[in-house]
Amino acid sequence: MTYCVGLKLKAGLVLLSDTRTNAGVDNIARFRKMFLFEEPGERVVALMTAGNLGVTQGVVTSISAAVKRSKIDPEIESIMSCETIYRAAQIVGESMQEIQKRDRANIEAQGAAADATIIMAGQRKGGDLRLFLIYTAGNFIEAGEDTPYLQIGEHKYGKPILDRVIRSETTVDEAIKAALVSMDSTIRSNLSVGMPLDLAVIPVDTFHAHTQRIESDHKEFRQISDSWAQSLRTAFHALPSIKIT
């Protein structure tokens, strides 16, 4: 399993992914699920992936290859050379469709699931911040003002805190905290989501991603995790009681 969350705020994009993958419970490994493409001052695009690892690696490889080719030959269309970030989401969707067409029947013949989802976020010079979720079918949705975040993978455990605190107006610092608390709740409840984490922040109109890998001994993450656990217990014990007859 996997958990990735992307938040689109007025102040920027905040992206967080875990790194655990598993085939069953006895084959657990670490794989990066966040991929960044950047042309300083011009465009930044981030991808986060969940689902069948062969499928998502196939999509990311094909997209990366096109980006490399488009740097040499500007006629070639890639997520970094295309006109808009919306078009970039279409390109990711088309790549997903190709891989599904090629591999899905064989994967399913083995009794495995070929489903995969991808969060794509970014901004190009002259455009707005965008945040998309691309489905197995290659179609996609975009985050808006009302729901300024998107999740893939094991999304339920970490959703309540996002619903409670995330608005478009939320600051980047607060959004980082919310993403980390959301991840912390997920890690506690689902063994197949695990450390380390990859965090990326793309402040609006900077076309640049600040990234950080958060290992399990990361001091500030541990502080957030411990202090949240403590605060929840304190808040819980302070709640009024209900007496039943």
Next chain:
Amino acid sequence: MTYCVGLKLKAGLVLLSDTRTNAGVDNIARFRKMFLFEEPGERVVALMTAGNLGVTQGVVTSISAAVKRSKIDPEIESIMSCETIYRAAQIVGESMQEIQKRDRANIEAQGAAADATIIMAGQRKGGDLRLFLIYTAGNFIEAGEDTPYLQIGEHKYGKPILDRVIRSETTVDEAIKAALVSMDSTIRSNLSVGMPLDLAVIPVDTFHAHTQRIESDHKEFRQISDSWAQSLRTAFHALPSIKIT
């Protein structure tokens, strides 16, 4: 959908269920999902149901009918006349198997799901508090000291708070609060879980269930819900920030 949770503490059993059922999103109704059987001073058994409503009503009807018959004829075995609460769980499982055998193929031929789960909890004179989860297949698991609670239906949103605060030693009052907070988080995140709620408390060695229906205007539940929302926001804003470079 549905959310039901049962907690088995040293001090007693706490059971909470919602009342919303839906066939799609445009056919929503209220149905009781908690059923109590009580012989004062001798035995109390509670059932909570999730999944296909036809199936669970079939199981509950057949169990209730057997209980009635066994009151007249002590030779007839029912969850109230059988030797142990463990045997009562087997009886519920056998009833589930019968209904599945009778209806499953026809239900699935209509493209609907016949899956159902039941939480059964109770105590007989001379026995311990017991808490079981019976699956569609009729097999079941029992809650133990390490995980003193069981959930059915939409269980993920409400799980983190239970993991954080529920132990076997938790008091009944604290457990009621935890069950209500767990339900509150679920209702906020999943439209198909809804008010009113049915709450039952079975203190150890009393063989009696205290029950309460909690409507959406229930003053103390609203206080818990509002005060929890406020506390979470306060706790969240007090968390340390992570700065990334």
